[in-house]
Amino acid sequence: MSAFPRLLPLAALLLAGTLLSPPVAAQQSAPAPAPSVAPAPDPALAFIASRDPWLYENSDVPIDRSWTFGTLTNGLRYAVKRNGVPPDQVSIRIRVDAGSLHEEDSERGFAHLIEHLTFRGSTFVPDGEAKRIWQRFGASFGSDSNAQTTPTGTTYKLDLPNANPQVLDESMKILSGMMQAPRFTDQAVAAEKQIVMAELREGSGPAMTFADRRREHFFQGQRLAARAPIGTVPALQAASAPALRAFHDRWYRPENIVISIAGDVDPAALEAQIARHFGPWRETAPVTPAPPFGDPDPAGKVAAVQVEPTIPQTVELAYLRPWRLKADTIVYNEGLLTDLLATQIVNRRLEAKARKGGSFLQAQVGQDDISRSADLTIVSIIPASGTSWSDALRDVRAVIADATTTPPSPADIEREANELGNAFKINADSAPFDAASDEADNIVEAVDIRETVASPQVALDVWTALRPKLAPDSLLAATRRLFAADAVRVWVSTPQAIADSEAALAAAATGPVAPDTASRLAQGTLGFDALPNLGKAGSVASALPLPNFPIEQIELSNGVRALLYSNKAEAETIMVHVRFGRGYQAFVPGRDRFAWSGKLALTESGVGNLGQEELDQLSNGRRIGMGFDIDDDAFEYSAKTRPADLAGQLQLFAAKLAKPRWAEPPVARARAFAKVGYPTYEMSAEAVLQRELEYRLHGGDPRWKIPAPADVEALTPKAFEATWAPQLAAGPVEVLLFGDFD
Numbered sequence: 001m002s003a004f005p006r007l008l009p010l011a012a013l014l015l016a017g018t019l020l021s022p023p024v025a026a027q028q029s030a031p032a033p034a035p036s037v038a039p040a041p042d043p044a045l046a047f048i049a050s051r052d053p054w055l056y057e058n059s060d061v062p063i064d065r066s067w068t069f070g071t072l073t074n075g076l077r078y079a080v081k082r083n084g085v086p087p088d089q090v091s092i093r094i095r096v097d098a099g100s101l102h103e104e105d106s107e108r109g110f111a112h113l114i115e116h117l118t119f120r121g122s123t124f125v126p127d128g129e130a131k132r133i134w135q136r137f138g139a140s141f142g143s144d145s146n147a148q149t150t151p152t153g154t155t156y157k158l159d160l161p162n163a164n165p166q167v168l169d170e171s172m173k174i175l176s177g178m179m180q181a182p183r184f185t186d187q188a189v190a191a192e193k194q195i196v197m198a199e200l201r202e203g204s205g206p207a208m209t210f211a212d213r214r215r216e217h218f219f220q221g222q223r224l225a226a227r228a229p230i231g232t233v234p235a236l237q238a239a240s241a242p243a244l245r246a247f248h249d250r251w252y253r254p255e256n257i258v259i260s261i262a263g264d265v266d267p268a269a270l271e272a273q274i275a276r277h278f279g280p281w282r283e284t285a286p287v288t289p290a291p292p293f294g295d296p297d298p299a300g301k302v303a304a305v306q307v308e309p310t311i312p313q314t315v316e317l318a319y320l321r322p323w324r325l326k327a328d329t330i331v332y333n334e335g336l337l338t339d340l341l342a343t344q345i346v347n348r349r350l351e352a353k354a355r356k357g358g359s360f361l362q363a364q365v366g367q368d369d370i371s372r373s374a375d376l377t378i379v380s381i382i383p384a385s386g387t388s389w390s391d392a393l394r395d396v397r398a399v400i401a402d403a404t405t406t407p408p409s410p411a412d413i414e415r416e417a418n419e420l421g422n423a424f425k426i427n428a429d430s431a432p433f434d435a436a437s438d439e440a441d442n443i444v445e446a447v448d449i450r451e452t453v454a455s456p457q458v459a460l461d462v463w464t465a466l467r468p469k470l471a472p473d474s475l476l477a478a479t480r481r482l483f484a485a486d487a488v489r490v491w492v493s494t495p496q497a498i499a500d501s502e503a504a505l506a507a508a509a510t511g512p513v514a515p516d517t518a519s520r521l522a523q524g525t526l527g528f529d530a531l532p533n534l535g536k537a538g539s540v541a542s543a544l545p546l547p548n549f550p551i552e553q554i555e556l557s558n559g560v561r562a563l564l565y566s567n568k569a570e571a572e573t574i575m576v577h578v579r580f581g582r583g584y585q586a587f588v589p590g591r592d593r594f595a596w597s598g599k600l601a602l603t604e605s606g607v608g609n610l611g612q613e614e615l616d617q618l619s620n621g622r623r624i625g626m627g628f629d630i631d632d633d634a635f636e637y638s639a640k641t642r643p644a645d646l647a648g649q650l651q652l653f654a655a656k657l658a659k660p661r662w663a664e665p666p667v668a669r670a671r672a673f674a675k676v677g678y679p680t681y682e683m684s685a686e687a688v689l690q691r692e693l694e695y696r697l698h699g700g701d702p703r704w705k706i707p708a709p710a711d712v713e714a715l716t717p718k719a720f721e722a723t724w725a726p727q728l729a730a731g732p733v734e735v736l737l738f739g740d741f742d
Contacts, residue, residue, distance in 0.1 A: 042272050042275075042276070044272055044275040044276035044279055045271070045272060045275055046073075046275075046279075047072050047073050047074075047275040047276075047278075047279025047280070048070050048071075048072060048073075048271065048275050048279075049070075049071050049072060049073040050070060050071045051068065051069060051070045051071075052069065052070075052071065053067075053069040054069055054071055054077050055069060055079065055443070055446060055447070055452050055453065056452050058327045058328070058329075059327060059328045059329055059452050060329050060330055061328060061329065061330060061333070061452045061454055061458065062454070062455075062458050064453060064454065064455045064458070066081050066082075066455070067079050067080070067081045067443075068080050068081065068267045068268075068270075068271060070271060070274075072254065072274070072275060072278060072279050073279065074254035074255070074278075074279065074281055074282060074283075075253075075254045075255030076254035076255065076257045076258075076259065076274075076278055076281070077257070077258045077259070078258065078259040078260070078261070078271070078274050079258075079259075079260050079261075079443045080260075080261045080262070080267045080270035080271055080274070081261075081262050081267055081439065082262075082263070082264065082265065082266065082267055083262045083263060083264070083434075083435075083436035083439055084264040084436075085433060085434065085435050085436055086264075086435070086436075087264050088161065088162055088163060088264050089159060089160060089161050089162075089163060089263055089264060089436060089437075090159075090160045090163035090168060090261060090262075090263030090264065090265055090270075090436070091157075091158070091159045091160075091261065091262050091263055091435075091436045091437040091439075091440040092157070092158045092159075092160070092171070092172075092175065092259070092260075092261050092263075092440065093155055093156070093157055093259070093260040093261070093440045093441060093443065093444045094155065094156040094175060094179060094257065094258075094259050094260075095153055095154070095155045095156075095257070095258045095259075095260070095444040095447055095448070096153060096154045096155075096156075096179070096251065096252055096256055096257055097152075097153050097251070097256040097257075097258075097290070097447075098111055098153060098154055098247075098251030098252065098256060099111050099149055099150050099151045099152045099153045099154060099229065100112070100149065100150070100151045100227040100228065100229040100231070101151045101152055101223050101224065101227050101290075101291070101293055101371065101372075101373075102251055102290060102291065103227065103231075103247070105226075105235075106235055106238065106243075107235060107243070107247055108226070108227065108228075108231045108232045108235040108236075109196065109229075109230060109231015109232060109235050109236045109239070110231070110235070110239065110243070110244060110247045111149050111154055111229065111247070111251075112149040112154075112196065112229045112230060112231060113189075113192060113193065113196050113231070113236065113239060113244065114154070114182070114244055114247065114248055114252075115147045115148075115149050115154050115156075116192040116195060116196060117182055117183075117184060117188055117189065117192050117244065118147070118156070118178045118179075118182045119131065119141075119145075119147065119178070120182070120183065120188050120192070121182070121183045121188070122174070122177030122178045122180075122181055122182045122183060123177045123180070123181035123183075124173055124174055124176075124177035125174055125177065127183060127185070127187075127188060130174050130178070131145070133170065133174065134158070134160075134171070134174075137160060137161075137162065137167050137170075137171070138160070138161040138162045139158065139159060139160055139161065145157065145158045145159070149229045150229060150371070150448070151224055151227055151229065151371040151373075152371050152372055152448055153444075153447075153448055155444050156175070156178070156179075158171060158175065159437055160263075163263060163264065163265060165269070168265065168269075168270075168273060169273060169276075172273045172274070172276070172277045172278075173277050175277070176277035176278050176281070179252060179257060179278075179281075180252075180281050182248065184241040184244050184245045184248070185241060186240075186241050188241075189239065189240065189241045189244060193236055193237070193239055196230070196231070196236060197233070197236055197237075199230065200230050200231070200233065200236070203230065205683055205684045206308045206310045206311055206683045206684075207311075207683050207684065209306070209308070210306060210308060210311055210493055211228075212228060213304070213306050214306075214316070214491055214493075215228070217301070217304040217489060217491055218318050218320070218374075218376075218489050218491070219296070219370075219373060219374065220297060220300045220301065221294060221296075221297035221300055222293060222294035222295070222296065222297075222373050222374075223291065223292075223293050223294055223373070224293065224294075224370070224371050224373045224374075249283075249285065250288050251288070253283045253287070254278070254281050254282075254283065255287065257278075258443070258444060258447045259274055259278070260440045260441075260443035260444050261274070261440060262436035262437070262439040262440040263436045264436070293323075293371070293372055293373045294373065295322040295323075295374075295486070296320035296321070296322060296374050296485075296486050296487040297487060298486050298487045300487060300489070301502075302488060302489060302490060302505075302506040302509065302510065303489075303490050303491075303492075303501075303502040303503070303505035303506035303509065304489075304490075304491055304492075304502065304505075305491075305492045305493075305494060305498060305501045305502055305505065306491075306492070306493045306494070307493075307494055307495070307496065307497050308493055308494075308495065309495045309496075309679060309682075310495075310679045310680060310682045310683045311493045311495070311679070311680065311683070312382060312493075312495075312676040312677065312679065312680065313382070313383050313389060313492070313493065313494050313495060313676075314380070314381070314382060314491075314492070314493045315380075315381040315382075315383065315389050315392060315393050315490070315491070315492050316378055316379065316380050316381070316490070316491045316492075317378070317379040317381070317393065317396075317397075317488075317489075317490050317491075317509055318376055318377070318378045318379075318488070318489040318490070318491070319376065319377040319378075319482070319483055319484065319485035319488060320374045320375070320376050320485055320486060320487045320488070320489065321374065321375040321376070321484070321485055321486050322374065322375065322486060323369055323370070323372050323373055323374055323375050324375075325450055328450075328451045328452045330462060333462055334462065334466045334469070335478075337420070337462070337463060337466055338466070338470065338474060338475065338478045339367060339478045339481065339482060340367075340420070341413070341416050341417065341420060341470065341475060341478070342403075342408075342475050342478035342479040342482060343365050343366070343367055343482060344416040344419065344420070345403065345408050345412050345413075345416055345475065345479070346365050346399065346400060346403045346479065346482075347364055347365055348415075348416070348521065348616075349399050349403065349519045349520065349521060350363040350364065350365070350396065350399055350519075351363075351364075352519070352521055352613060353395070353399060353516075353519055354669070355604070355611075355612055355613070355665060355666075355669065356665060357384075357665050357668055357669070358384065358387075358395060359383060359384055359387045359388075359391040359392040359394075359395045360381050360382060360383050360384055360387070360392040360395060360396060361382045361383070361384050361385075361669060361672050361673060361676065362380075362381070362382045363379065363380065363381045363382070363392075363396045363399075364379070364380050365377065365378070365379050365400075365482070366378055366380070367482055369449060372449075372450070377482045377483060377485075379396060379400070381393060381396050382676060384672055385672050385675055385676060389492050389494065389498075389505075390504065390505075390508045393490075393508050393509065394508060394513060395516070397509075397513045398513050398514060398515060398516035398519070399516050399519040400483060401513050401514065401515040401516065402515035402516050402517055402519055402520070403479050404476070404479050404480050404483055405515050406476075406515070406517075407472030407473055407475060407476040408472055408475050408476070408479075409472070409520075409523065410472065411523035411524065412475075412520075412521070412523075413470055413471075413472065413475060415521075415525070415617075415620050417467060417470060418620050418621030419620065419621070420463065421463060421464075421467065421621075422621055422622070422623060424456070424459055424460040424463045425460060426572070426573075426623065426642070427456040427459065427460070428456040428457050428459070428460045429571050429572035429573070429642075430456075430570055430571065430572070430573060431455065431456040431457070432571065433569065433570045433571075488509060488510055490505050490506065490508075490509035492505055495679065521613070522613070524617060525617050525618075525620050525621070526610075526614060526617045526618045527618075528618070528647075528648045528651055528652075530610060530614070530618060531607060531608060531610070531618075531651055531652065531655045532607065532608035532609075532655050532658070532659035534651075534654060534655060534658055534659070538556050538557040538558050538560075539556070539557045540554055540555070540556060540557070541554075541555045541556060541557050542554065542555045543555075546563070549565075550565065550566075550567070551563055551564065551565045552564045552565075552566075559731065559732070559733075560732075560733045560734070560735065561732065561733070561734045561735070562734065562735040562736070562737065563734070563735075563736050563737070564737050564741075565736075565737065565738045565739075566737075566739070566740075566741055566742065567738070567739065567740070568740055569739070570739065570740065571740055572642045572643065572740055573640060573641075573642060573739050573740055574640070574641050574642060574643065574646055574737060574738070574739035574740060574741050575638070575639075575640055575736075575737070575738045575739055576638065576639045576640075576641055576646070576649055576650065576653070576735070576736070576737060577636055577637070577638045577735070577736040578636065578637045578638070578653045578657070578733065578734075578735050578736075579631075579634040579635070579636045579733070579734045579735075579736070580634065580635055580636075580637075580657060580727075580728070580730065580731065580732070580733045580734070581634060581635045581727050581728075581730040581731070582633060582634065582730070583630050583631045583632050583633050583634045583635055584630060584631070584632050584633075584703050584704075585632065585633060586635075586727055586730065587703050589701050589702055589703060590702065592703070592723060593702065593711065593714065594715055594719060594720065594723045595630065595703050595723070596674070596705075596706070596707050597667070597670055597674075597715055597720055597723065597724075598628060598630060598635075598723075598724060598727075599628060599629070599630070600669075600670035600673060600674060601666040601667050601669070601670035601720065602628050602724060603626045603627070603628050604666040604669070604670075605660065605661050605662060605663055605666045605667075606660075606661035606663060606666075607652065607655045607656050607659060607660065607661055608655060608659045608661060609661065610661065611661065611663060612666070615652075618652075622644075622645045622648065623640070623641045623642045623644075623645050623649075624639065624641060624645055624648060624649055624652060625638075625639035625640060625641070625649075626639060626652065626653070626656070627639060634734075635727060637653050637656065639653075642740075643740060643741055643742075646737075646741055650735070656728070657728050657729070657733070660724070660725065660728050662717065662720070662721045662725075663717070664717045667715065667716070667717045667720045668717075670715070671712050671713070671715050674707055674709075674712040675709045675712050675713070678706070678707075678708060678709055678712070681706065691706045692706075
C-alpha cells in the first residue's frame with residue numbers, strides 16, 4: 001500500500017424496478033401470478049473458483065470494496081470495477097509475471113520480443129488483424145493499445161472508447177488468444193526481430209551506455225545488472241520461433257496472469273467475460289519457479305566512473321539493502337510514511353543549500369524498491385559548474401550526516417507533515433474523478449511490487465492516525481534507516497577523465513564527514529499578510545454571462561478582465577491561469593536575448609522581500625503553486641488550488657506581477673543549469689532535433705533558440721531584470737478561473 005494509489009469508493013447500488021400487475025376489471029379476481037423463472041446461470045461462471053480479495057492476503061489494510069476480486073479454477077487472478085470516467089470506456093490491463101529477469105543468458109530480450117509478437121496475431125485472429133479490429137472499435141494503437149516490458153513483468157494495455165457488449169466480448173476473445181496461443185511463425189519472428197533490433201539501434205548512444213553501465217555497477221552480482229528489457233544483439237539475432245515458444249510456454253500460464261479491468265460496465269459482466277474467455281485455459285506442464293534475483297553484494301566494487309562528454313557531470317551515491325517480501329500491513333505503511341517524511345526533511349535542506357549557491361546545483365534523496373532486487377536509497381547530485389565532484393559529494397554528505405546525527409525539530413516535522421497531509425487530502429477529494437485507466441494501472445502496479453492498494457480515504461485515515469505518533473526520535477531512526485546499507489555504491493559520469501578517480505571516489509563516498517549544522521532551516525510559517533501591500537481594493541466594473549457558455553465575464557475597475565467558470569467537475573479543485581503581456585511577441589529579435597531565462601528563474605526570484613524559502617513557508621500546508629510559461633501571445637502564471645486557498649493564490653499572483661523581487665542567486669542557478677544541460681542536446685539525433693526544431697521552424701528567430709553556453713554566460717542579474725521587469729508590468733491582464741468556487 002506504500003504508494004496509496006487513488007481508488008474510487010464503492011459504486012452506487014443498482015435499484016431494481018417494480019413490476020405492476022395489469023388493472024383488474026370490476027367483480028373479477030386477479031389472475032394468479034406466473035411462477036418466476038430464474039435466468040439460466042452463465043456456464044462461464046463455473047470457472048470462478050473464488051471471489052476472495054487475493055490482493056489483501058496477509059494484510060490488515062481495509063479492502064477497497066469498489067473492486068470485485070476473484071480467482072479462476074486455473075489460478076488466473078482478476079480485479080474488476082465500475083468507473084464511468086470517462087463514460088462508455090473500459091480499460092483492460094493484463095499483467096504477466098515474466099520480464100527480463102526471468103530470461104536465461106541466451107534469452108535476453110525474449111520477454112520484450114514476445115510482447116511484440118503477441119500483438120501480431122493468435123489462434124483467433126490472422127497476423128496483424130488484431131490492431132485493425134481495435135482500430136475499427138475506435139482504439140488507436142500506441143495510445144489506447146500498447147504494452148510494456150520491465151525486468152519483473154509484461155503488461156498489455158487496452159483502452160476501449162466505445163465498449164458495448166459486442167466490442168468487449170470480441171476484445172476479450174482476442175486478448176485471451178494473445179495470452180494463450182500467439183502465432184510464432186518464422187516470418188513473424190523475423191519481422192519483429194528487425195523491429196526490436198531497430199529500437200535497440202535507435203536507443204543506442206550515450207544515454208543507453210550511461211544506463212547500462214550504471215545498472216551494472218549498482219547491481220553487480222545480481223541478475224538485474226545484465227538484464228535490460230531491450231535485450232542483447234547476439235540473443236536477439238539467435239531468437240527462433242521454437243525458442244520463443246519455449247519461453248512463452250514456461251511463463252505465460254494462468255497462475256502468472258493478473259487481469260485488471262475498470263470501466264463503465266457492470267462488474268458482473270466483466271467477471272463473466274474474463275471467465276468465459278480465460279477460464280478454459282489449462283496448462284499441464286509443471287510450474288517453473290521464478291529464478292532468484294539475488295541480493296546486493298557487500299564485497300562488490302564501491303566506485304565507478306564513466307567518461308561521456310555529452311552527459312553533465314553527475315554523482316550518484318547508492319545505499320543498497322536486500323529486498324524482502326513483507327506483509328503489507330498498516331504498521332508497515334506507517335513505517336514507509338515515516339521514512340518518506342524523513343526523506344522530505346533531508347531534501348528540503350539540500351534544496352535550500354543549493355538555492356544559496358555553492359558546490360552543487362541540485363541534490364535529491366529518493367528511496368525505492370528496485371525490481372524486487374534491492375531496497376535502495378539513492379542520492380543524486382549535479383555539481384555546480386567549475387566545482388569538483390568531490391566538493392559536491394562532501395557537502396551533500398555533510399547535510400546527510402547532520403540529519404542522521406541530530407533529531408529534526410518539531411517545526412521540521414510539522415512543516416513536512418503539513419505538506420504530506422495536504423497531498424493525501426487532495427487525493428481523497430479528487431478520488432471520484434480518477435480515470436478508469438489509472439485505476440486499472442494501480443492494480444497491476446500493486447501486483448508488481450507485491451503490495452496492496454488503498455482507497456484515498458483509507459490512505460488519509462492511516463496518515464491521520466500516524467500524525468500524532470511522529471516525533472523527533474522516530475524521524476531520526478527513520479533517517480538512519482535510509483542511509484544504512486549492506487552495500488554502498490558511488491557512480492560518477494564526467495565529461496573529462498579524472499586521474500585516480502575510482503580510489504578517490506570510493507574514499508569520498510565512505511570516509512568520515514563533519515555534520516553540516518548550518519543546513520538546518522529557519523523555523524516558522526508565514527501568512528499572506530507577509531506579501532506586499534497592493535493598496536486599496538478595486539471593484540467590478542461589469543459582469544456579463546458569456547453567450548452559449550455557463551461562464552461569467554467580468555472587468556475590474558483597473559481594466560483587468562476575468563473569465564469565471566464555476567463547476568463541480570473536480571471537487572475542491574480550481575485551476576487558476578493569469579495571462580498577461582504579449583508573450584513571445586513582446587520580444588524583439590536581435591535585441592531581447594534572454595526570453596529563455598524566464599522559465600528557469602522567474603518563479604524562484606520571489607515576491608517583494610520574500611525569497612523562495614519564505615514562499616515555501618507561505619505555501620506550507622496550503623495548496624498554492626506558481627507555474628510559468630510563455631505562449632506566442634501572452635505570458636502565463638498557473639496553479640491548481642482549492643477553495644480555501646483561492647484568495648491567497650490570487651493575492652500571490654497579483655503581488656508577483658506588481659512587486660517582483662530581483663535577486664542574484666536564482667539567476668546564477670538558472671545560468672548554471674542552462675550551461676550544464678546544453679551538451680545533452682548532442683546525445684542523439686532526437687536530442688539534436690529537440691534543440692533545433694522550433695528554432696528552425698521559426699526561421700532562425702532567436703526567441704525560440706536553445707541558448708548555447710556563450711549566450712547563457714551573457715545573462716547577468718541586471719540583464720535578467722531588464723528583460724522581465726517590463727513584461728511583468730505589461731498588460732493586458734486576464735484571470736481565468738475554472739473549478740469548484742462560488
